[in-house]
Amino acid sequence: MKVITEPQRRPRGRPREDLSDTKTNQSLEKALGILKSLSDHDGLNLTELSEATGLPPSTTHRLLGTLAAHNLVAHDEATQKWSIGIEALRIGMAFQRRNQILIAGRPAMIELMEVTGETVNLALLDDFQVVFVSQIECHEPIRACFRIGERRALHASGIGKALLAEMPDARLKQFLQRPLLRLTDKTITDPDRLHDELSHIRQQGWSVDDEEANPGMRCVAAAVYNAFGEAHAGISVSGPSSRITPERLNDLGRQVRDTAARISSLIGGHLLA
Known part of the structure; x- marks a missing residue:
């Protein structure tokens, strides 16, 4: 009797790892790290x-050359500093086109x-953080300013607490199990106290x-x-305590x-009853 052995089949789902791509993926991770670092500053030298x-400086310089070839970074010969390039703006504008709130909410x-x-701010919820995506600065010499793309902890942010107050119970419970970092003497770090404040926020x-x-x-x-009645963004007014008084x-x-x-x-959204 002839025995026929079926070829072993690989389970479907996750694609087979291509070890030849490992080096490419590592380079991509490093290049993305460079872009993120440059986005946090107005210019950095090598x-x-x-x-x-x-x-290493040699690796950084090599990756900068690749990014510069695609206009994702720019180099100022006078200051010898690198910064985010014009092509990064075009890519970022795709995010604005996709998120109609940025355009609809500006007026x-x-x-x-x-x-x-x-100053008025607009921020989006991203996991357990808020990310500032738009800002209208006031005309006062002393004013609040956030860098676009800056992230803030939910429990220590006005917009963050407004979003936490509307978060589903299971998700909120998950958040309250995390350590609440103290940023100032007034930061609420006690989960029970924060939960009580969120109830008050929800009411008012x-x-x-x-x-x-x-x-x-x-x-x-x-x-x-x-449109689903979900709190996915928030707006705020921010300023010095001497002007935003109790x-x-x-x-x-x-x-x-x-x-x-x-x-x-304006964006077709509504608060669920």
Whole structure:
């Protein structure tokens, strides 16, 4: 009797690892690290960038050459500093086109800045952080400013707490099991206390960052909802505590909450009953 042995079949699902791509993937990781480091600064020379990324200067210079060939980074001969290139802007604009809130919300943000006299911010929820994606600066000489792309912890951010207040119970429970980092003397690090504050935020429709991230700065925020009734973004007014006084919080809270509702409506969003 002839025995026929069937060839062993590889389970479907994850593709077979191609070891020849390992070096390419490592280079890509390093190049992305360079872009991220440059995005955090207004310009770095080769030595500074090498130290920031932990890469040897020769490797950093080689990868910079590749990125520069695609206009993702630019080099200033006068200062010998590298910075983000024009092609990175074009790529970033694709994110703006995909997220209609950035365009639809801008007029309402400008109006809110003019009414309150304070800087207005828009941030999106990303995992357990908020990422600032748009800002309308006020005209005051002393004002709050966030770098676009800057991330903040949810529990120490006005927008972050507004989003936490609308988070599904299972997701919120998962967050509250994580360590809550203390950033200032006023940062709420006790899970039970934070949970109580989130209940209050949910009832009134707006939140306050009372010098919990930066001493001397206050922020009033509200959530923006998408078409599914999910709080996926938020807006805020931020400024020094000397101007955003406790006496102004109720008025600012209502103004921010109403503006957030307008933006939600503009993008087809709504708060679920």
